Amino acid sequence: MADDPRSPDWNPRSDEVLGDQIRAYDTMRAQCPVAWSDYQHWTLFRHRDVMRVLEDHQTFSSAASNHVSVPNGMDPPEHTPYRRVIEPYFSKRAMSEFEPTCRSIARNLVNSLPDGQPFDVVEKFSRAFALQIQCAFMGWPDSLHEPLRQWVLKNHRATLARDRQAMAEVAHEFDDYIHDLLETRRQAGVNAPADVTTSLMEERVNGRPMTDAELTSLLRNWTVGELGTISASVSILLNYLSEHPDIRQSLANGTAGLSDAIDEILRMDAPLMSNRRITTRDVEIGGRQIPAGEKITILWASANRDERVFGDPDAFCPKKNRDQNLLYGAGVHVCPGAPLARMELRIVMEEFLAAVDTLKPAPDEQPERAAFPTGGFSYLPMIIGKRQG
Template sequence: MDTRTDLTNEFDPTYVETFDNTHEYYTDLRNNTPVAHSDKFGGFWAVFKYDDIIRVQTESVFSTSEKNVVPPATRNQGKRPPLHFDPPEHDMYRRPITPVFRKSRMDALEPDLRRFANELLDPLVAQSDFDFTKDFAEYFAALSFGLILKLPLEKMMQSRKVQVEYYRSQLAMDKPKVEAASDELYAIARELVDDRRENPGDPDEDLISALILAGDRGPVISDDMVVASIRQFLSASQAAPGAVLGSVIVHLSRDQELQSRLREDPALIPDAIEEFLRLYAPYRVFARAPIRDVEIGGRIVLAGEPIAMMFPSANRDEAIFENPHEFQIDRKPNKHIAFGRGPHRCPAAALARAELRIAMEAILEKTASIELAGEVVMSGWLEFGPSSTPIRVTPATSHPR
């Protein structure tokens, strides 16, 4: 806990969140305390304005940190590439990963992604009432990243279950449970890496093989760091896509006119996705720590103090986006930073866009209307987005397959 007497608890990440009140809270902070201190989770700073977040992401004085990369910092097993490394060391992990997520590869995966969406949604739409997040989005995200890791749904859902336990234990600051869940995730990662060493795949298509075989094209990545990398991807691969999909379905449920417009002209869906990503960016806990004392937004942040980057706030910054709380499908330019900026920009952005597009196309094609059918429950601090979205749909009388 920071004991400096000049710091107060200006931001409380443990407030009771609803789908709408977060953006009211963040607007107030942007206008009044754009660089705010919190005494929660051991103490950290949070930045809320677009330009400040760009600076924290891109200037070398702000470093990733083994202790502070995500508040609350309860991790004890060491660094996990590529998230926890700065350039140039970061580059040796990012280089083999990048080809796996190239757009042409994502295009090649589209038939499988579309098949997953159809197989999941057809029985759900037929029953009319279902939880879009729990019954569809969670499974669709797991199946989608399973293609990248060449893993079956059962293994991906196993890792998701453990990851949920890990997140909940983090928020509760329950160190023994955090360590137990993290150990289990490492054990899953180790099992996957050991199996792939025996049965290597194409490093341009298989993420695990790409890391194992990195030495064929560049620096060798140690076995421990390959395992740590897969442990990190198991953590990050499923929660964010599910959170955004849940936010999208809530928005669509509230806007029947937009639903109709997108059904009539599906070519608008890619632009709609960019605006949804702006409005509902999921990440808000990734942090940096300055390597020396710095001034940001008129505040002095000491070396080593974590700074959380509040992406959902940045993407609604009035100084950058006109009418920032409005959905504008033709917003140009749309300079959202839902995937981050700089060397740590999300490597799976092309996959995320494909998942969102195919899921939206499928649910709109199969329905005549979508409406909320219960309370939207939010995920908690680590992602912005729902963990439960009960909806009621009217099936389309016919739809192309």
């Protein structure tokens, strides 16, 4: 590859890469594991390089955004008190209390799916589940389902087009939703609903309440991440199980650990493609010299398929690969919402597997992959056959 760090090593937006991102990343991992591009800047493809970044937040800072990002875009010690506030919302007790609501949403959605007729998994199931489950967890009204669904689509279009003005407008629209939710609770006073959003408004960081800017950033990060990754995860899982009926049957029979299986499928096919960091000093990584102030793209979709760690990246080995799986990250920024995501995915798959006897692609229709920075599918036509009785 070229010695000049500003000479692109690859084009993440080329038709060749977007046509099969997973295979393109596999190729780059072997040929140029630390690569420069105008779009992603420095991209890390190998597991060990990603782990080095995750374990060294002093050199690889999370403050890679120009906007307030709570707590994702913070480093210790600033990050620590926010993280301490957040973690109890994903405790075992909190998950246990939310599980019945989660199961009811999942069951109702599975029951609503057409039997024996083609349908789009993304529109009718995965996105609907993500929207309903997030609103229920946060305590938001059902009336937000459709506006948020439209917002997700607009956000995706703006991001793909790299339209900064449209992205800013979409972000402002979401912030307006949050401001309305906060104001409604303030006006309700002691009669405000006892939900996660109200509780967050009462939290204190360093002895003071969070500002509206901090609350908005926190709720934006939770919601945008949840809506995107949960929807992508469900579509990936159903696609994989349609291609591997033996694994689907094993999971339906309860002869394999469902949670580990879900994590393993999502290791092979990432719902969250990447995260960003910024270098705080000159550093050498993977044989490349990277100056201070450079943006780094951590490519989960490649690191989690690294042959040096996992062997055949497409081999289904849940227990073997569990400890090295970076599905929820690692280090101080390991995803605090992992317990919630794991519970939601386990429950939606339990309900789906219990109700569905057959799962296959719809004939004469082609699925459409989502494009970076989104994982999963934008269109996934399927036919299910429901169990009788």
